[in-house]
Amino acid sequence: MPHQQDGTAHGLLLVEDTPSLQMLYATVLRKAGYKPMLAASGAEALTKFAEHRPRVVLLDLMLPDADGLMVMREILELQPETRIIVITANGSVNNAIEATREGAHDFLVKPLGDIRMIGAVASAFAELREDVSLTIDEASRSDALDRAFMGRSVAMQEVHSRIAAVAASTAPVFILGESGTGKEMCARAVHLKSARAAQRFVTLNCSATDPERLEIELFGQSPPKSGRGQAQSQVRAGAVAQADGGTLFVQNIQDMSPDLQAAFLRFLQRSSFTPVGDTRQIKVDVRLICTASRDPTEDMRAGRLREDLYYRLFVIPITMPPLRARGTDIHLLAQHYLAQIAAEENKQFCRFSPDVLDLFLNLPWQGNVRELINVLRHAVILHEGEIVTREMLPPGLSDARKLATNAGHSPTNAVFEGLTMAQIEERVITAAIARHDGSVPRAARELDIAPSTIYRKREQWDKS
Numbered sequence: 001m002p003h004q005q006d007g008t009a010h011g012l013l014l015v016e017d018t019p020s021l022q023m024l025y026a027t028v029l030r031k032a033g034y035k036p037m038l039a040a041s042g043a044e045a046l047t048k049f050a051e052h053r054p055r056v057v058l059l060d061l062m063l064p065d066a067d068g069l070m071v072m073r074e075i076l077e078l079q080p081e082t083r084i085i086v087i088t089a090n091g092s093v094n095n096a097i098e099a100t101r102e103g104a105h106d107f108l109v110k111p112l113g114d115i116r117m118i119g120a121v122a123s124a125f126a127e128l129r130e131d132v133s134l135t136i137d138e139a140s141r142s143d144a145l146d147r148a149f150m151g152r153s154v155a156m157q158e159v160h161s162r163i164a165a166v167a168a169s170t171a172p173v174f175i176l177g178e179s180g181t182g183k184e185m186c187a188r189a190v191h192l193k194s195a196r197a198a199q200r201f202v203t204l205n206c207s208a209t210d211p212e213r214l215e216i217e218l219f220g221q222s223p224p225k226s227g228r229g230q231a232q233s234q235v236r237a238g239a240v241a242q243a244d245g246g247t248l249f250v251q252n253i254q255d256m257s258p259d260l261q262a263a264f265l266r267f268l269q270r271s272s273f274t275p276v277g278d279t280r281q282i283k284v285d286v287r288l289i290c291t292a293s294r295d296p297t298e299d300m301r302a303g304r305l306r307e308d309l310y311y312r313l314f315v316i317p318i319t320m321p322p323l324r325a326r327g328t329d330i331h332l333l334a335q336h337y338l339a340q341i342a343a344e345e346n347k348q349f350c351r352f353s354p355d356v357l358d359l360f361l362n363l364p365w366q367g368n369v370r371e372l373i374n375v376l377r378h379a380v381i382l383h384e385g386e387i388v389t390r391e392m393l394p395p396g397l398s399d400a401r402k403l404a405t406n407a408g409h410s411p412t413n414a415v416f417e418g419l420t421m422a423q424i425e426e427r428v429i430t431a432a433i434a435r436h437d438g439s440v441p442r443a444a445r446e447l448d449i450a451p452s453t454i455y456r457k458r459e460q461w462d463k464s
Contacts, residue, residue, distance in 0.1 A: 011054030012036045012121065015045040015071070016087070017064050025058070025112065032118045033346060042066025049075055056124045058108075058117075060087045061095050069099055076103050083124035087112065093452035097441065101210045109455055115381055116458075122344045150336065151329040155321035159186065162318050167193035172268075172313050175291040177320030180370030184249065186320055187289040191247040196287055199246030204239040207252040207293070208439050215260055215276055219267075222278035240273050244284040251291050253313070254299040258306070265309045288313070323365040323372065330360050330372070337373050338388065341380045349380055353389045363397070366431055374430070396423040426461055429454055 014029065014036040016022040022038060029036045037052060039045040042063045049057070057075060061068030072084050083105040088096040096107035106120045151157070166173055167190050175183045184203065191201045209217050220238030239248060256264060267273045268288070272281045290313050292299065297314075299305040323330060334352065342349040352360075365371055379392040432443035433454070444451040 011052055011056070013039060013045065013048060013052070013054040013057045015039045015042075015057065015059045015063070015068075017041060017060060017062075025117065028114050028117060029121070032121075034121065042068070042071045045071055046074055050078065053079055054082070056083045056085070056105075056121060058085050058087060058121070061099065062089065069095070069102065072099060072104060073102065085120050085124060093455055096455075097451055101208075101213075107455070119377070119381065126340075126344055150332050151326060152332070153321070153326040153329045155325050156329060159318060159320065162316075163189050163193060166190060166316050166318070168195070169316070170287055171315045173289045173316045173318060174296065174314050175289065175318050175320060176295075177291075178322050178368055179293055180368030181320035181322055182369050183291040183320050184251075186318060187247070187249045187291065190289060190318075191249075191287070194247070194287065196246050200243055201247050201249065202239050202243040203249045203251065205251040205439075206255040207442060211255075211257065214256065215263070218260070218264070219273050220275040222275045222280075238275065240267065240284060240286060241275075241282065243286045245286075247287045247289060249289045249291075252293055253290050253309075254292055254294065254296065254305040261306045261309050265306065265312060268309075268312050323368040324363070328361070330365075331357055333369060333372060334360060334376065337376050338380070341373075341377050345380050347380050347384065348386050349388055350386050351388070353387055355390050356388055356393070359390065359393075359397075371430075396427060425457070429457060 012029065012034050014022065014025055016025060016038075017040045019040070022040065026036055026038060036058070037048055037054060039048050042065050045057075045059070045063075048054075059068055059072060059075075063071065068086065072086065075082055075084060080103075084099075084103070086096050086099045086104045086107040087110065088107060089110050093109060096104070096109070100107060105124050108117055108120060151159070163186065173187070173190055175186050177183050188201060191197060204217060206214060216236065216238060218238050218240060220241050221236045239250075253261075253264070263273075270281075271285065272283045274281055296305055296310060300307055300310040323333075334357075338349055338352070341347075360372075367374070375394055375397065376388070378394045379388050383392045429443065429447065432446050433440060440454050441451045444454055447454075
């Protein structure tokens with residue numbers, strides 16, 4: 001089974017100190033095809049991690065001998081690409097939010113829902129497979145991306161033409177478009193078609209990073225030199241140093257503080273930077289690609305983005321079209337992602353009923369490709385068969401078609417007409433998360449609710 005290959009090749013470590021819960025979680029994972037290694041303490045977890053280097057870790061934050069956050073930090077220090085899914089009690093959600101700020105891939109709140117836990121693990125392994133596919137060799141990297149970045153529409157052909165034109169340049173690229181349209185995929189395409197394709201593609205999302213740590217994440221940090229060997233071993237490379245020779249993809253740069261924007265501008269002007277806590281100027285060769293969840297011109301006019309930095313970055317714009325403007329491209333994308341998700345979930349789905357394909361063409365897709373993937377994952381996880389039918393789609397999805405067909409109603413009323421309050425709440429929260437590129441804390445601020453409320457509701461939706 002596909003999961004068995006993942007669990008064997010990459011490794012999955014489950015860290016849970018309560019024997020009954022450890023047995024329960026391990027049983028659920030094994031039924032899904034995974035082969036988890038087990039640890040009941042922080043010390044045992046670090047020992048097994050150092051020996052086996054698993055790629056995904058399910059980590060309870062409440063351990064008998066160690067702070068779960070400290071264990072997570074040590075794991076990421078040993079292997080930064082590890083996908084860590086933290087587990088927390090219902091009353092300790094703030095700890096889990098802190099963990100995501102420090103590099104956790106996802107978090108789960110007890111009591112764990114089987115579907116939510118397996119979904120989180122599958123998502124982590126899916127990202128790892130994508131990362132591996134993008135680092136094997138130039139041909140396979142390009143093929144893997146082309147399959148997910150396909151499109152025959154006029155809008156997408158214009159994007160492909162622009163990518164081909166700018167790939168050979170070293171000028172900064174600014175990618176525009178609604179949330180969920182594939183801006184990061186576009187950035188990867190520019191990188192993979194450039195002479196830097198064999199080098200690293202490093203991402204930094206300014207809005208998803210703790211503002212107090214953003215400078216360190218960007219430029220790295222040199223600790224006080226209490227001993228030469230010790231200082232050397234503790235030096236932390238930031239995104240700029242990691243991208244040397246390759247491409248740095250910065251999301252939501254307008255969320256940098258004014259002082260950090262000034263430092264970033266100096267880096268662009270000099271092609272050198274100074275790590276936090278150091279005085280050295282380090283020279284690098286980096287191709288910069290940026291994107292933002294808002295119009296950068298408006299951010300510049302509103303004073304959120306420095307004018308001189310704006311003109312330095314906004315050299316070559318590429319606009320990703322919304323999914324609703326891509327015509328039958330949606331059928332190609334739906335088929336591609338259906339095959340991918342079905343393989344991940346060990347299901348037999350391989351095609352769609354005609355009425356589903358017709359519906360897909362007429363939906364507004366406010367969350368764009370990200371929403372399409374979520375719809376397909378919902379259908380695949382909760383149902384069986386070979387054909388995705390209308391009845392398998394999320395509740396209320398069909399009503400969104402009124403956006404495209406009922407010009408007499410406002411978009412908001414059209415989406416909500418005929419839905420229950422619970423369904424409206426789910427759609428509003430999901431759309432807010434999509435608008436903020438998956439950031440629950442930012443979506444919570446927009447909706448004026450606590451992030452923990454969103455996490456609890458997502459747990460309830462996964463169980464239903």
